Amino acid sequence: QVQLVESGGGLVQPGGSLRLSCAASGRTFSLNTMGWFRQAPGKEREFVGRIWWSGNSAYYADYAADSVKGRFTISIEKSKNTLYLQMSSLKPEDTAVYYCAADSNPLVGPDDYHYWGQGTQVTVSS
Helix, strand or coil, rough: EEEEEEECCCEEECCCEEEEEEEEECCHCCCCCEEEEEHHHHCCCEEEEEEEEEECCCEEEEECCCCCCCEEEEEHHHCEEEEEECCCCHHHHHCCEEEEECCCCCCCCCCCCCCCCCEEEEEEEC
């Protein structure tokens, strides 16, 4: 089993920045991809982006088109089993609960991640 714990959410003004963290524990050696999702009130869960790796040296990332491109950056610190989401130029429409997810399959579909965190609230408001 793998446990995921998100942190770093909070209230931020439009145009501001925030960095979310996702700490993984347990059988982390089995993981080959981790990603971020978000869910706004009354809306379906939305894929934000993910990172996947091959061995310990090659890392790849992709992001949801348009909504976060150029503003959000995903990174990982494998030595700490921690995934990050650096968010900048935040907009009110970025307000949502942000979830971390992980899976052993580097090609897993967005609906098929096996492990999920509890989420952290991000509110963008003046």
